[in-house]
Amino acid sequence: MEHQTSEMNLPSIDEGWWEAVLAEAEQGCGSVHLHQKVKMDGPEKPSLNWDQAMMIYRQDQIIKVVVTGYNRGGLLVEGDGLSGFIPCSHLVEMPALTEPSRRDDCLSSYVGQTLRVKVIECVPDESRMVFSERAARSEAGKRMELFSNLQPGQRVSGEVTNITEFGIFVDLGGVEGLIHISELSWGRVNHPGEILRIGERVEVLVIEVSPERCRVALSLKRMFPNPWENAIGRFPINSTVPAVVTALVPFGAFARLEEGLEGLIHTSEIPMPAGAGVNDVLRPGQKIQVRILQVDVPRQRIGLSMRTD
DSSP: OOHHHHHHGGGOOTTTTTHHHHHHOOOOOOHHOOOOOOOOOHHHHHHHHHHHHHHHTTTTEEEEEEEEETTTEEEEEEEETTTEEEGGOOTOOOOOOHHHHHHHHHHHTTTOEEEEEEEEEEEGGGGEEEEETTTSSSSTTTTHHHHHHHOOTBBBEEEEEETTTTEEEEEEEEOOEEEEGGGOSSSSSSSGGTTTTTOOOOEEEEEEEEETTTTTEEESSGSOOOOOOOOHHHHTTOOOOEEEEEEEEEEEEEEETTTTTTEEGGGGGGGGOOOOOOOOOOTTEEEEEEEEEEETTTEEEEEEEEOOO
Protein backbone atom coordinates (compact mmCIF):
# COMPACT_ATOMS: atom_id res chain seq x y z
CA MET A 1 0.00 0.00 0.00
CA GLU A 2 1.13 3.56 -0.67
CA HIS A 3 0.56 7.10 0.55
CA GLN A 4 -2.86 8.61 1.07
CA THR A 5 -4.71 11.61 -0.28
CA SER A 6 -6.91 13.66 2.01
CA GLU A 7 -10.31 12.03 2.22
CA MET A 8 -11.91 15.47 2.41
CA ASN A 9 -10.98 16.07 -1.23
CA LEU A 10 -12.76 12.97 -2.51
CA PRO A 11 -16.07 13.57 -4.30
CA SER A 12 -18.82 11.15 -3.36
CA ILE A 13 -19.93 8.43 -5.77
CA ASP A 14 -23.38 7.15 -6.60
CA GLU A 15 -24.37 4.82 -3.78
CA GLY A 16 -26.32 2.55 -6.14
CA TRP A 17 -23.64 2.12 -8.77
CA TRP A 18 -22.49 -1.27 -7.43
CA GLU A 19 -25.89 -2.74 -8.25
CA ALA A 20 -25.57 -1.79 -11.90
CA VAL A 21 -21.91 -2.76 -12.04
CA LEU A 22 -22.49 -6.27 -10.74
CA ALA A 23 -25.76 -6.91 -12.59
CA GLU A 24 -24.32 -9.60 -14.85
CA ALA A 25 -22.70 -11.49 -12.00
CA GLU A 26 -25.84 -11.20 -9.90
CA GLN A 27 -27.90 -12.67 -12.73
CA GLY A 28 -25.41 -15.47 -13.16
CA CYS A 29 -25.46 -16.25 -9.46
CA GLY A 30 -29.21 -16.51 -9.29
CA SER A 31 -29.91 -18.11 -12.65
CA VAL A 32 -31.32 -21.62 -12.66
CA HIS A 33 -30.92 -22.13 -16.39
CA LEU A 34 -27.59 -23.95 -16.35
CA HIS A 35 -25.82 -25.07 -19.48
CA GLN A 36 -24.57 -28.14 -17.66
CA LYS A 37 -25.01 -29.73 -14.26
CA VAL A 38 -23.07 -32.58 -12.70
CA LYS A 39 -25.11 -35.16 -10.79
CA MET A 40 -23.50 -35.61 -7.39
CA ASP A 41 -23.45 -39.11 -5.90
CA GLY A 42 -25.05 -39.87 -2.55
CA PRO A 43 -28.13 -38.42 -0.85
CA GLU A 44 -29.55 -35.02 -1.64
CA LYS A 45 -27.28 -32.33 -0.23
CA PRO A 46 -28.41 -30.72 3.03
CA SER A 47 -29.22 -27.04 3.39
CA LEU A 48 -26.24 -24.72 3.59
CA ASN A 49 -24.35 -24.52 6.86
CA TRP A 50 -24.28 -20.74 7.22
CA ASP A 51 -22.49 -20.82 10.58
CA GLN A 52 -19.65 -22.77 8.99
CA ALA A 53 -19.70 -20.49 5.96
CA MET A 54 -19.38 -17.36 8.12
CA MET A 55 -16.50 -18.89 10.06
CA ILE A 56 -14.64 -19.72 6.83
CA TYR A 57 -15.35 -16.23 5.51
CA ARG A 58 -14.24 -14.38 8.65
CA GLN A 59 -11.09 -16.48 9.00
CA ASP A 60 -10.30 -16.02 5.30
CA GLN A 61 -9.71 -19.76 4.92
CA ILE A 62 -8.81 -21.52 1.70
CA ILE A 63 -11.15 -24.43 0.93
CA LYS A 64 -11.78 -26.85 -1.94
CA VAL A 65 -14.97 -26.95 -3.99
CA VAL A 66 -16.17 -28.97 -6.98
CA VAL A 67 -17.55 -27.24 -10.08
CA THR A 68 -21.07 -28.55 -10.70
CA GLY A 69 -22.28 -26.26 -13.45
CA TYR A 70 -21.92 -22.93 -15.20
CA ASN A 71 -23.88 -20.08 -16.74
CA ARG A 72 -23.13 -16.78 -18.44
CA GLY A 73 -21.74 -15.21 -15.27
CA GLY A 74 -19.41 -17.95 -14.03
CA LEU A 75 -19.34 -21.29 -12.21
CA LEU A 76 -21.60 -23.00 -9.69
CA VAL A 77 -19.68 -24.93 -7.08
CA GLU A 78 -20.28 -27.18 -4.06
CA GLY A 79 -18.19 -28.57 -1.25
CA ASP A 80 -18.15 -29.27 2.48
CA GLY A 81 -21.77 -28.32 3.11
CA LEU A 82 -21.36 -25.14 1.07
CA SER A 83 -22.49 -24.12 -2.38
CA GLY A 84 -22.28 -20.89 -4.30
CA PHE A 85 -20.96 -19.05 -7.29
CA ILE A 86 -17.57 -18.03 -8.73
CA PRO A 87 -17.84 -15.00 -11.08
CA CYS A 88 -15.76 -15.23 -14.25
CA SER A 89 -13.57 -12.36 -13.10
CA HIS A 90 -12.50 -14.43 -10.08
CA LEU A 91 -11.22 -17.39 -12.10
CA VAL A 92 -7.42 -17.40 -12.42
CA GLU A 93 -7.17 -18.82 -15.93
CA MET A 94 -10.38 -17.45 -17.43
CA PRO A 95 -9.39 -15.40 -20.49
CA ALA A 96 -11.25 -12.26 -21.47
CA LEU A 97 -13.50 -13.77 -24.11
CA THR A 98 -16.10 -11.80 -26.01
CA GLU A 99 -17.63 -14.55 -28.16
CA PRO A 100 -20.38 -16.42 -26.25
CA SER A 101 -19.45 -19.77 -27.80
CA ARG A 102 -15.79 -19.49 -26.74
CA ARG A 103 -16.84 -18.32 -23.29
CA ASP A 104 -19.16 -21.31 -22.89
CA ASP A 105 -16.45 -23.73 -24.05
CA CYS A 106 -14.03 -22.36 -21.48
CA LEU A 107 -16.55 -22.44 -18.63
CA SER A 108 -17.74 -25.94 -19.50
CA SER A 109 -14.16 -27.24 -19.24
CA TYR A 110 -14.24 -26.43 -15.51
CA VAL A 111 -17.18 -28.75 -14.75
CA GLY A 112 -16.06 -31.59 -12.49
CA GLN A 113 -12.81 -29.88 -11.51
CA THR A 114 -11.82 -29.21 -7.90
CA LEU A 115 -10.74 -25.61 -7.21
CA ARG A 116 -9.06 -23.93 -4.26
CA VAL A 117 -11.11 -20.87 -3.32
CA LYS A 118 -11.92 -18.34 -0.63
CA VAL A 119 -15.37 -17.12 0.38
CA ILE A 120 -15.47 -13.45 -0.60
CA GLU A 121 -19.17 -12.77 0.05
CA CYS A 122 -21.36 -14.49 2.62
CA VAL A 123 -24.84 -13.01 3.07
CA PRO A 124 -27.19 -15.50 4.82
CA ASP A 125 -30.18 -13.13 4.64
CA GLU A 126 -29.91 -13.18 0.85
CA SER A 127 -28.86 -16.87 0.65
CA ARG A 128 -25.83 -15.58 -1.19
CA MET A 129 -22.35 -17.07 -1.18
CA VAL A 130 -19.63 -16.03 -3.62
CA PHE A 131 -16.23 -17.68 -3.95
CA SER A 132 -13.00 -16.57 -5.60
CA GLU A 133 -10.22 -18.69 -7.01
CA ARG A 134 -8.14 -15.57 -7.59
CA ALA A 135 -8.34 -14.55 -3.91
CA ALA A 136 -7.03 -17.98 -2.89
CA ARG A 137 -3.69 -17.14 -4.47
CA SER A 138 -2.88 -15.16 -1.34
CA GLU A 139 -2.39 -16.99 1.97
CA ALA A 140 -5.19 -17.49 4.45
CA GLY A 141 -5.92 -14.33 6.44
CA LYS A 142 -4.24 -12.03 3.92
CA ARG A 143 -7.52 -10.82 2.43
CA MET A 144 -8.91 -9.61 5.75
CA GLU A 145 -5.58 -7.96 6.52
CA LEU A 146 -5.73 -6.05 3.26
CA PHE A 147 -9.31 -4.96 3.88
CA SER A 148 -8.40 -3.67 7.33
CA ASN A 149 -5.58 -1.58 5.84
CA LEU A 150 -7.44 -0.13 2.85
CA GLN A 151 -8.76 3.39 3.35
CA PRO A 152 -10.56 5.89 1.06
CA GLY A 153 -8.05 8.34 -0.32
CA GLN A 154 -5.23 5.79 -0.38
CA ARG A 155 -3.12 5.31 -3.50
CA VAL A 156 -2.51 1.64 -4.29
CA SER A 157 -1.15 -0.36 -7.22
CA GLY A 158 -2.38 -3.60 -8.71
CA GLU A 159 -2.74 -5.75 -11.80
CA VAL A 160 -5.64 -5.57 -14.24
CA THR A 161 -7.41 -8.96 -14.11
CA ASN A 162 -10.59 -8.43 -16.11
CA ILE A 163 -12.16 -5.87 -18.44
CA THR A 164 -15.92 -5.62 -18.89
CA GLU A 165 -18.36 -3.20 -20.48
CA PHE A 166 -18.93 -1.52 -17.10
CA GLY A 167 -15.37 -1.25 -15.82
CA ILE A 168 -12.03 -2.82 -14.97
CA PHE A 169 -11.15 -5.23 -12.15
CA VAL A 170 -7.78 -4.78 -10.44
CA ASP A 171 -6.09 -7.31 -8.12
CA LEU A 172 -4.57 -5.42 -5.19
CA GLY A 173 -2.74 -8.48 -3.85
CA GLY A 174 -5.57 -10.71 -2.69
CA VAL A 175 -8.42 -8.19 -2.80
CA GLU A 176 -9.98 -7.29 -6.12
CA GLY A 177 -11.24 -3.77 -6.69
CA LEU A 178 -13.27 -2.25 -9.48
CA ILE A 179 -12.68 0.88 -11.53
CA HIS A 180 -16.12 1.75 -12.84
CA ILE A 181 -16.15 3.10 -16.40
CA SER A 182 -17.13 6.52 -15.02
CA GLU A 183 -13.93 6.54 -12.92
CA LEU A 184 -11.50 5.71 -15.73
CA SER A 185 -11.09 9.13 -17.28
CA TRP A 186 -12.28 12.71 -16.92
CA GLY A 187 -13.15 12.45 -20.59
CA ARG A 188 -15.56 10.24 -22.52
CA VAL A 189 -14.78 6.50 -22.58
CA ASN A 190 -16.38 4.32 -25.24
CA HIS A 191 -15.09 1.07 -23.74
CA PRO A 192 -12.80 0.36 -20.74
CA GLY A 193 -10.51 -1.64 -23.01
CA GLU A 194 -9.41 1.64 -24.59
CA ILE A 195 -7.79 2.68 -21.31
CA LEU A 196 -6.05 -0.41 -19.85
CA ARG A 197 -5.09 -3.96 -20.82
CA ILE A 198 -5.30 -7.25 -18.90
CA GLY A 199 -2.04 -7.88 -17.04
CA GLU A 200 -1.11 -4.20 -16.96
CA ARG A 201 0.09 -2.70 -13.66
CA VAL A 202 -1.78 0.43 -12.66
CA GLU A 203 -1.79 2.91 -9.78
CA VAL A 204 -5.27 3.87 -8.59
CA LEU A 205 -7.07 5.75 -5.82
CA VAL A 206 -9.32 3.98 -3.32
CA ILE A 207 -12.66 5.80 -3.12
CA GLU A 208 -14.83 3.32 -1.21
CA VAL A 209 -14.20 0.21 0.91
CA SER A 210 -16.99 -2.16 1.93
CA PRO A 211 -15.47 -5.07 3.93
CA GLU A 212 -18.86 -6.58 4.73
CA ARG A 213 -19.51 -6.94 0.99
CA CYS A 214 -15.86 -7.45 0.06
CA ARG A 215 -15.98 -4.62 -2.42
CA VAL A 216 -13.44 -1.95 -3.18
CA ALA A 217 -14.24 0.97 -5.47
CA LEU A 218 -11.26 2.45 -7.27
CA SER A 219 -10.61 5.45 -9.47
CA LEU A 220 -8.00 6.09 -12.13
CA LYS A 221 -9.13 9.55 -13.17
CA ARG A 222 -8.85 10.97 -9.62
CA MET A 223 -5.13 10.27 -9.75
CA PHE A 224 -4.97 13.36 -11.98
CA PRO A 225 -6.25 16.94 -11.62
CA ASN A 226 -9.83 17.49 -12.79
CA PRO A 227 -9.48 19.48 -16.05
CA TRP A 228 -13.04 20.78 -15.70
CA GLU A 229 -12.26 22.79 -12.57
CA ASN A 230 -10.62 25.65 -14.52
CA ALA A 231 -11.97 24.92 -18.01
CA ILE A 232 -13.84 28.24 -18.30
CA GLY A 233 -10.69 30.26 -17.63
CA ARG A 234 -8.58 28.29 -20.07
CA PHE A 235 -11.20 28.12 -22.84
CA PRO A 236 -13.01 31.50 -23.02
CA ILE A 237 -16.22 31.75 -25.05
CA ASN A 238 -15.56 32.60 -28.75
CA SER A 239 -11.87 31.75 -28.50
CA THR A 240 -10.43 29.54 -31.25
CA VAL A 241 -8.32 26.55 -30.19
CA PRO A 242 -6.84 23.40 -31.77
CA ALA A 243 -8.65 20.09 -31.30
CA VAL A 244 -8.55 16.48 -32.45
CA VAL A 245 -11.63 14.66 -33.74
CA THR A 246 -12.29 11.63 -31.51
CA ALA A 247 -15.61 10.24 -32.75
CA LEU A 248 -18.27 10.78 -35.40
CA VAL A 249 -21.92 10.52 -34.38
CA PRO A 250 -25.21 11.00 -36.29
CA PHE A 251 -25.65 14.48 -34.80
CA GLY A 252 -22.08 15.70 -35.27
CA ALA A 253 -18.61 14.93 -33.95
CA PHE A 254 -16.70 14.90 -30.69
CA ALA A 255 -13.35 16.65 -30.50
CA ARG A 256 -10.71 16.58 -27.74
CA LEU A 257 -9.27 19.88 -26.59
CA GLU A 258 -6.89 18.21 -24.13
CA GLU A 259 -6.78 15.00 -22.11
CA GLY A 260 -10.11 14.68 -20.28
CA LEU A 261 -11.83 17.55 -22.10
CA GLU A 262 -13.99 16.77 -25.11
CA GLY A 263 -16.60 18.91 -26.78
CA LEU A 264 -19.40 18.33 -29.26
CA ILE A 265 -19.52 19.94 -32.70
CA HIS A 266 -23.16 19.75 -33.77
CA THR A 267 -23.83 19.13 -37.46
CA SER A 268 -25.19 22.70 -37.73
CA GLU A 269 -21.73 23.96 -36.71
CA ILE A 270 -19.81 21.93 -39.33
CA PRO A 271 -19.43 23.57 -42.77
CA MET A 272 -20.38 20.95 -45.36
CA PRO A 273 -21.12 20.99 -49.10
CA ALA A 274 -24.74 20.40 -50.10
CA GLY A 275 -25.66 16.73 -49.77
CA ALA A 276 -22.55 15.84 -47.76
CA GLY A 277 -22.49 14.22 -44.33
CA VAL A 278 -20.15 14.43 -41.35
CA ASN A 279 -18.26 11.35 -42.62
CA ASP A 280 -17.43 13.22 -45.81
CA VAL A 281 -15.61 16.08 -44.11
CA LEU A 282 -14.25 14.69 -40.83
CA ARG A 283 -12.45 11.56 -39.64
CA PRO A 284 -11.26 10.37 -36.20
CA GLY A 285 -7.75 11.62 -35.46
CA GLN A 286 -8.08 14.66 -37.71
CA LYS A 287 -6.62 17.92 -36.34
CA ILE A 288 -8.95 20.88 -36.63
CA GLN A 289 -9.56 24.40 -35.31
CA VAL A 290 -12.71 24.97 -33.27
CA ARG A 291 -14.45 27.92 -31.66
CA ILE A 292 -15.73 27.66 -28.09
CA LEU A 293 -19.49 28.20 -27.97
CA GLN A 294 -20.33 27.04 -24.46
CA VAL A 295 -18.63 25.57 -21.39
CA ASP A 296 -21.02 23.88 -18.95
CA VAL A 297 -18.83 22.72 -16.05
CA PRO A 298 -21.56 21.14 -13.84
CA ARG A 299 -22.74 18.95 -16.74
CA GLN A 300 -19.20 18.57 -18.14
CA ARG A 301 -20.19 19.64 -21.62
CA ILE A 302 -18.49 21.91 -24.15
CA GLY A 303 -20.16 23.19 -27.30
CA LEU A 304 -17.87 23.74 -30.28
CA SER A 305 -18.11 25.18 -33.77
CA MET A 306 -16.02 24.91 -36.93
CA ARG A 307 -17.71 27.92 -38.46
CA THR A 308 -15.85 31.21 -38.68
CA ASP A 309 -18.89 33.41 -39.31
